[in-house]
Structure formats: structure tokens, C-alpha cells
Amino acid sequence: MADVDVALAGRSYRVKVGPGLLERVHADAHSFIEPYGKRAVPVVADANAKRLHGERLQASFRSAGHSIDWYEVAPGESSKSWDELVRLTDWLLDRGVTRSDHVFALGGGVVGDLVGFACAILKRGCGFVQLPTTLLAQVDSSVGGKTAINAPAGKNLIGAFHQPSLVLADTTCLATLPQREMRAGLAEVFKYGILGDADFLARVDSESSAILACDDATLESVIAHCVGMKARVVAEDERETKDARALLNLGHTFGHALEAETGFSDRLLHGEAVALGMVLAARYSARRELISLADAERVADALARAGLPTEISALGLDCDGSTLAHHMRNDKKAEASTVPFILLRAIGEAFVARDVELADVAAFMDEQLQAH
Numbered sequence: 001m002a003d004v005d006v007a008l009a010g011r012s013y014r015v016k017v018g019p020g021l022l023e024r025v026h027a028d029a030h031s032f033i034e035p036y037g038k039r040a041v042p043v044v045a046d047a048n049a050k051r052l053h054g055e056r057l058q059a060s061f062r063s064a065g066h067s068i069d070w071y072e073v074a075p076g077e078s079s080k081s082w083d084e085l086v087r088l089t090d091w092l093l094d095r096g097v098t099r100s101d102h103v104f105a106l107g108g109g110v111v112g113d114l115v116g117f118a119c120a121i122l123k124r125g126c127g128f129v130q131l132p133t134t135l136l137a138q139v140d141s142s143v144g145g146k147t148a149i150n151a152p153a154g155k156n157l158i159g160a161f162h163q164p165s166l167v168l169a170d171t172t173c174l175a176t177l178p179q180r181e182m183r184a185g186l187a188e189v190f191k192y193g194i195l196g197d198a199d200f201l202a203r204v205d206s207e208s209s210a211i212l213a214c215d216d217a218t219l220e221s222v223i224a225h226c227v228g229m230k231a232r233v234v235a236e237d238e239r240e241t242k243d244a245r246a247l248l249n250l251g252h253t254f255g256h257a258l259e260a261e262t263g264f265s266d267r268l269l270h271g272e273a274v275a276l277g278m279v280l281a282a283r284y285s286a287r288r289e290l291i292s293l294a295d296a297e298r299v300a301d302a303l304a305r306a307g308l309p310t311e312i313s314a315l316g317l318d319c320d321g322s323t324l325a326h327h328m329r330n331d332k333k334a335e336a337s338t339v340p341f342i343l344l345r346a347i348g349e350a351f352v353a354r355d356v357e358l359a360d361v362a363a364f365m366d367e368q369l370q371a372h
């Protein structure tokens, strides 16, 4: 078992990583469950996560004399919507959830982002506990307090910073995760290496088979490493007001544009979009002679070896580079006169570039759409 603390004045919380944590939620989350007394505890769950792991959670609550009031969320990105937010907040209000209560979120990044945002606005803020069940959610989305739903204008455009009170990442859950979803999560694992830790990138490259095969020891140590990196960044720059947290957005300005263009659907998962986005960020860095083309292709090759997509020409998009660049204008990092891009000075050394012309990005995207 590994523990990582996210240090935020007055709002610090623990992230526990390891096998079997769902069986002992009643113990680890005791202080957030006990106040419910005889009331059932609200658990918002991704339908697949509930079907596959809900019973373990239920047994844990039952052993401490508590029952669960389940709310099911349909799997998929389309659940990060206004409609689902309204349905969920109405349900929480119906259950009489108070500001001092904690709502439990069982599932991947979709449920975590949705529940986190609902809890940020419910009665101006109640608590929540993250029980992430995907690799992506365990290494990234359950930690750091970015919560959001999507808008027609773009990805995660309606949201709030709202930190969880506890994160319990039970690695046993990953045994039931489809390989495509494991790979999508692996993209965010690669991200930590590419943006700030070349040694970790080499390690992930060589251990990707063990990660995808859910080797217990590898999973626990890799997940804890990622959470540790994210915890340090979040402690330094919780609200992305300095450049530190923006680096966690490597590949996302490109990736979110691709997600928008594919309709936030399972045609392109978030992690797959991030993999493509990191390749684009690396190749765009090479175009600007910040890194060599060989280094950019090293990034692409590592992702390809793990079975992740690296060529946007294979997506069959019916759009041109300026349509994609137009989506990027809605990026939340955008400033009045510029869209900051996370580029590479070296593999393992990302930085925020504020002198990128969207017209140049559009021309680059046109080339990439036609490449290979």
C-alpha cells in the first residue's frame, strides 16, 4: 500500500493506492461515513464500475452498519453534461445531502469530474471522496480538484476547482478494465515522463506490458509515482495561475480539439486524444527547432509501442487544420491575445510557450492530417 499526501493549507488530503482498498472503505473513510448515522450514504457510480465492484464496496459499508443509496451514471463522456448534472444535483438535494456531508464517487474520470463539480456547487459546496476505478482516474483525474462538464463549445468548459477529502485508488479494480481503457490511462502515465521526468518515461516504456497486464507491484509503484508528481504540482499551483500546473496539460490543447471534433464520443477516448496531442506537441516543438525531429519521433514511437494512436491522419476526420485551431481558441489556458501551448525543450522538459500563432498551428495540423 502507498500513501501520498496532497498538501494544501487547511485542505490537505491523502491518496491511498493499493489492492483491496474497496473492501476497507468503511475504515479508511470512517470519518466521512460516520456522520450519516442511520441515513444511507450516497454513492454515485459509473454503471460498469458498480456492476463489477459495487458489491465489494457495499459489503464494506454493511460491515460498519451503513447502507448505500446508489445513483448510476451511464458510461461514457456524454455523461459530463448539463442534463446529467441537473439530474444528479436534484437527486442529491432529494436525499437531503448537507454541506458537511461527503458524496462518494465510484468510477473513472467521467464520474469523478461530474460528481466533483456537483459537490462544488451543491449548497455552495459539500465534500466528496474519490474511489477511482480506471487507470486514468487513479493516476490523474481523481487527484487535484479539477472538476467539470463539457459544453457544446468545448471540453471541460463548465467547472470548478474543488478538492476531494480523500482518494482511495484500489488497484484490484483495474483487472476488469478493458485493454483499450488501460492504454488510454497509460497515455497520462507517459505524460508525466514526457513533461518532466525522462527516466520515468524510459521506465514506463519498458514496463508498459507489465502495467497493461495489471502486475500488482508495478501498478502500485507506477500509480503512486504519478500521484506523487501530480501532488507536488497541485500543492505548488492549485489553480493553474502559475506555469507549474499548466505543464500537466501537455498534449491537451491539441487533444481536446480532437475530442471536440469527434463529438466527445468513444470514437476517441480522452487518453487516446492525449497520446495524439503529445505527439503533435512534440512534432510542433521540432518544427520550431526546440527539439530534434528524431526526439519527436522517439516520443511517438514509445506511445506506439504501448499500442496508443500516434497519427491523426488515421482518425478519418472530415475537417481541416483551421477548424482544429478554432477549437483551440476555447482552451481554458487561452489569454486575450494568445493561446499558450505546452511544448518541449527536451524529452522530459516541457514549458509554456506564449508566442505560438494559431495560423501556424493550423498549417501544421493540415500537414499532420495528410501525413503518412
Ligand SMILES: NC(=O)c1ccc[n+]([C@@H]2O[C@H](COP(=O)([O-])OP(=O)(O)OC[C@H]3O[C@@H](n4cnc5c(N)ncnc54)[C@H](O)[C@@H]3O)[C@@H](O)[C@H]2O)c1
Pocket (backbone or CB within 6 Å): 046, 047, 048, 049, 052, 053, 075, 076, 077, 080, 107, 108, 109, 110, 111, 113, 133, 134, 135, 136, 137, 140, 141, 142, 143, 144, 145, 146, 147, 156, 173, 174, 176, 177, 178, 181, 184, 185, 270, 271
Ligand atoms: N479532473 C482531471 O484532472 C482529469 C484528468 C484527466 C482526465 N480527466 C477526465 O477524465 C475522463 C476520462 O476518464 P476515464 O478514462 O477514467 O474514462 P471513463 O470514466 O469514461 O471510464 C472509462 C470506461 O471504463 C469503464 N469502467 C470504469 N471502471 C471500470 C472497471 N474497473 N472495470 C471495467 N470497466 C470500468 C466505464 O464504464 C467507461 O466505459 C475525461 O472526461 C477526462 O476529461 C479529468
Ligand SMILES: O=C(O)C(=O)C[C@@H](O)[C@H](O)[C@H](O)COP(=O)(O)O
Pocket (backbone or CB within 6 Å): 140, 144, 146, 155, 156, 188, 245, 246, 248, 249, 252, 332
Ligand atoms: O490536473 C490538471 O491540471 C490537468 O491538466 C490534468 C489533465 O490530464 C486533465 O485532462 C484535465 O482535466 C485537463 O484540464 P483542462 O483545464 O484543460 O480541462
Ligand SMILES: [Zn+2]
Pocket (backbone or CB within 6 Å): 140, 188, 252, 270, 274
Ligand atoms: Zn487529461
